[in-house]
Amino acid sequence: MSDSRFDKGLKLLNEIDGEAGQNVIDSLQDICPDLARYTIEFPFGDIYARTELDLKSREIATVAALTALGHCAPQLKVHLNAALNVGCSEQALKEVILQMAVYAGFPAALNGMFAFKEVLAERSA
Amino acid sequence: MSDSRFDKGLKLLNEIDGEAGQNVIDSLQDICPDLARYTIEFPFGDIYARTELDLKSREIATVAALTALGHCAPQLKVHLNAALNVGCSEQALKEVILQMAVYAGFPAALNGMFAFKEVLAERSA
Amino acid sequence: MSDSRFDKGLKLLNEIDGEAGQNVIDSLQDICPDLARYTIEFPFGDIYARTELDLKSREIATVAALTALGHCAPQLKVHLNAALNVGCSEQALKEVILQMAVYAGFPAALNGMFAFKEVLAERSA
Amino acid sequence: MSDSRFDKGLKLLNEIDGEAGQNVIDSLQDICPDLARYTIEFPFGDIYARTELDLKSREIATVAALTALGHCAPQLKVHLNAALNVGCSEQALKEVILQMAVYAGFPAALNGMFAFKEVLAERSA
């Protein structure tokens, strides 16, 4: 039922994204709490909760897509953190971003790498 | 030296993409052989040849990015084949495409899935 | 509960998109039935079922977005049909497509208009 | 004649966008006044002046497109203001942005909603 998608999604969101995910949810409460709810239910309760692909591979796919799309810097930073949280190595994430130069061009790869530089600086602070 | 990037890249392209990659290269010979050469040297000779990330993870990243970008159906099909060739399971690739509904919308995911349907049909033919 | 999202979504999909929507769902059954299920549950069961915006406005928004994005011709055609089905006039849809020349450029508007020409031809056939 | 397109467009721009539109025009005067003139003549003098679609529907289409494209935050904010100015309700605009999660992914919808949060805060200030 709907509650369990939300509960399962919220648990997973907090495990994966920690504070960053919760901040996104919190900042939607006064403007559109339903978008917060859907963001928990569908991406996390439905998709990330599927067991047919491990979370490290899921985050590699997400980092690749968000780097390539190029217009989602805040979400890319959330998922670079998430990727580190679920066990992707720094080196693996650099490789994924670097590889996007091939598929989306050097500007997308450069902006992705600078986003990762910010994430690493924030984590070590 | 330049020759070794090309040689290393061509070897890897043929291992990963098989006939599909070679077809792309061949079809460029009469229009712009330098683009064929660069396509071997930089993506394959430089990037895919790096050992810091396994080829299965690289193909997951590429399938994710090409599904999300949405305007590269021929290259997506080449890389869905490549992903199967390097050992990604059908189920894992379906998960990656499915997940792109979250980041690039349902149309991108649907078009990616239909491309995969074509790839699987061609391989079983 | 989950069943009701699916049931509500399927009912709405069939009302709005008719045969075209069902064809998309059917064509996913052998490759990824879960994507079919999610396509019914989230876009239709969750979003289009919301009563805070009328279906004509929803379809105007969707036609605008798919014309502007430019890489989703099959989905644009489905939604041009859907827009006509829920009562948008031909003239209104032409205006929306035309207006996209301002926001996404003339090629996107031209390709959107040619998609609409195909839709109208198919409906009158 | 050309003057009337400009005059008609400027009148409409000021009615719809108020100060925000005029600011864009003003800020182009020292760099490219012709772009300011075209921005008045074509989008407003030609397109928005057409009477075949009401202004509320036009702004819904524009908000949908700019949210989906994802790289036009300043223009999205101008048009969220414009949409409120021509009578779209806050709730309707939230629905349009929310719906873009389906067609352009959750990051685009989230960034659109945060832009709307800024617009509402600026208007209530």
Add this chain to the structure above:
Amino acid sequence: MSDSRFDKGLKLLNEIDGEAGQNVIDSLQDICPDLARYTIEFPFGDIYARTELDLKSREIATVAALTALGHCAPQLKVHLNAALNVGCSEQALKEVILQMAVYAGFPAALNGMFAFKEVLAERSA
């Protein structure tokens, strides 16, 4: 006055794009003649008619943009023809397409080059 923008634009469209441009205009007559008119007036009557940049440079810019955007194959082919018509060399156009690998990725460059291959084949037929 409006007529002169149209007349000037149509003359220029026919000079630059020849039959291909006229075909686009013709194919809009039964669906949205106003889009045909705007396509002549703004891009050609207003922009290409400006004398501050030569037509060869304008077509280089257009070929670059359409190759990079990736979702406008028909318009790219029209402008590759146009570029040849106004005196760009085959080699220069190949260089522009090739260069887009840097800014929009290899798939965009490959698809652009294959579009050019089709254009050259059609012209020599």
Add this chain to the structure above:
Amino acid sequence: MSDSRFDKGLKLLNEIDGEAGQNVIDSLQDICPDLARYTIEFPFGDIYARTELDLKSREIATVAALTALGHCAPQLKVHLNAALNVGCSEQALKEVILQMAVYAGFPAALNGMFAFKEVLAERSA
């Protein structure tokens, strides 16, 4: 050999982009020096070093593409500087940006023009 691609590329990068290019390279040293190396080798050592197209035409193509793509403001600013450095006139660059209203919409052209305004202000400071 590889060294000469790097050396040739670095020389060209410094000639074209001056400080701005070097800053990008420098800022990558602590996060991913290989991306810096590839950014010198492929775009500059391989592509811009080709003599089949003059540097002014190359920068026009790049400014057009980055304006149209819309998500690469930092790289657009670097290349607007580069374009001026290799001899493109201010007027020519304004024309290229303006023309992108036709192919990528007015928001992309407006954002490109405002980026150019910043570049000109920084250069005159």
